[in-house]
Amino acid sequence: MQAHTATEIASQPDLWPRAAELAGDAADVRTGWRTLLSTVRFEALAIIGVLALTAILVNTTPGATRAVAGPSGPLQQTQIFATGKATLMVTPNRPGANMVHIMLARADGTPLTVQRAEVELTLAAKGIGPITRNLAPAGPGQYMLDSSSDLSIVGDWSIDVVLLIDDFTEERLTFADPVS
Numbered sequence: 001m002q003a004h005t006a007t008e009i010a011s012q013p014d015l016w017p018r019a020a021e022l023a024g025d026a027a028d029v030r031t032g033w034r035t036l037l038s039t040v041r042f043e044a045l046a047i048i049g050v051l052a053l054t055a056i057l058v059n060t061t062p063g064a065t066r067a068v069a070g071p072s073g074p075l076q077q078t079q080i081f082a083t084g085k086a087t088l089m090v091t092p093n094r095p096g097a098n099m100v101h102i103m104l105a106r107a108d109g110t111p112l113t114v115q116r117a118e119v120e121l122t123l124a125a126k127g128i129g130p131i132t133r134n135l136a137p138a139g140p141g142q143y144m145l146d147s148s149s150d151l152s153i154v155g156d157w158s159i160d161v162v163l164l165i166d167d168f169t170e171e172r173l174t175f176a177d178p179v180s
Contacts, residue, residue: 081171084112086161088175095152095179100145102135102161111141116164119145123155130160154180 075090084106091099100119104112122129131150135143151157157177164170 075175075177077175079173079175081163081173083107083165083169083171086163086171086173088159088161088173090151090159090177093151093177093179095154097147097149098151100133100135100148100159101138102143104141104143104163111139112165113137113141114143114163114165115167116162117143118162120160120162121150122158122160123153124158125155126153128153129158151177151179 073093075093076087078085078087084104087103087105089099089101089103091101102117102119104114104117106112117135118132119135120130120132122131133145133148133150135145138144155178157179159175159177161173161175162170163173
């Protein structure tokens, strides 16, 4: 293919259709380059925008779904029942291993010994329980569950203390235990 100058094309009318075709090809090429450059500019701006948004999100503290109270401390609650009173202590009252200790006393304050003492642990919001555990005697009127990992999930636990006072008398006491 021979290259022609503009003067040659103008002086030879038989080359005019070819010149128009070449000019059209050149216009298409220029349009293609313009489109490519516009696309590259858009992609570069989009990448910069994505990087800026990522930088903002990385340095932003996520919002809490609900207000969370600080860690709970040891739990100590007392309830009165027909033959005396029961004091429940849960230490350290955090998710993980906890000690459950119950002290029983008659109305006159003397220790109350029972035939059997057990606890039923329930976390209704999560569908857990009741988890039944027998308490071991730990002294006159004292019963203990040492190093139990049953309260391993944060939530509002219900602790039912079931006491078999004698062959015919059973007491059931319910304590609320917020573990956090």
